[in-house]
Amino acid sequence: MYDDRKRLPLVAILRGLTAAEAPMVGKILLDAGFRMLEVPLNRPGALDAIATLVAQAPADALVGGGTMLSIAHVDQVAAAGGRLFVAPDCKPAVITHARNAGMLCAPGVATPTEAFAALDAGAHALKLFPAEMVGSAGLKAMATVLPAGTPMWPVGGVTPSSMAAWRAAGATGFGIGSALYTPGVTEAELERRARGFVAAWQDAA
Numbered sequence: 001m002y003d004d005r006k007r008l009p010l011v012a013i014l015r016g017l018t019a020a021e022a023p024m025v026g027k028i029l030l031d032a033g034f035r036m037l038e039v040p041l042n043r044p045g046a047l048d049a050i051a052t053l054v055a056q057a058p059a060d061a062l063v064g065g066g067t068m069l070s071i072a073h074v075d076q077v078a079a080a081g082g083r084l085f086v087a088p089d090c091k092p093a094v095i096t097h098a099r100n101a102g103m104l105c106a107p108g109v110a111t112p113t114e115a116f117a118a119l120d121a122g123a124h125a126l127k128l129f130p131a132e133m134v135g136s137a138g139l140k141a142m143a144t145v146l147p148a149g150t151p152m153w154p155v156g157g158v159t160p161s162s163m164a165a166w167r168a169a170g171a172t173g174f175g176i177g178s179a180l181y182t183p184g185v186t187e188a189e190l191e192r193r194a195r196g197f198v199a200a201w202q203d204a205a
Contacts, residue, residue: 037064105125
């Protein structure tokens with residue numbers, strides 16, 4: 001089982017990031033303490049942005065793709081140097097392929113059936129998505145039937161102020177999207193948001 005105590009279990013979801021913006025965004029997030037950076041593939045330039053982030057990331061950081069829906073996506077991200085697999089859905093064959101490619105795998109699940117299928121396929125962590133739909137009560141209920149210690153990361157609508165309640169329900173990490181990064185965000189604002197999330201995680205933990 002993946003041990004999320006080895007690094008800050010916050011995934012920065014960088015939807016719409018370009019290769020040109022990646023060095024600035026990567027530096028700010030890495031300096032703030034983030035060690036998992038995800039660039040969703042459903043926006044142009046994602047693979048170039050992943051390759052740029054990989055080039056600047058320290059050895060303990062994981063850079064990879066989000067919205068990875070196929071084996072081809074896994075191969076494309078691996079070719080760009082990515083070592084993190086994140087998806088909004090649960091496709092066992094894709095999860096297993098990513099695991100065999102040496103990636104940390106965090107597929108999306110919203111039900112116990114999906115959660116067990118993802119774990120059976122080799123998932124290291126479960127992306128609880130959409131978190132607003134499942135809710136903290138749903139997470140707590142799932143945690144009672146999943147193997148002890150299963151990492152569960154809510155994604156969708158997470159804010160610094162909501163992290164403590166999710167943690168109390170059993171969340172062991174988070175994926176953070178537009179509340180952290182939006183294309184064109186200023187350096188100062190991104191740093192403020194990043195440090196706010198890291199501080200909220202530390203307070204909740």
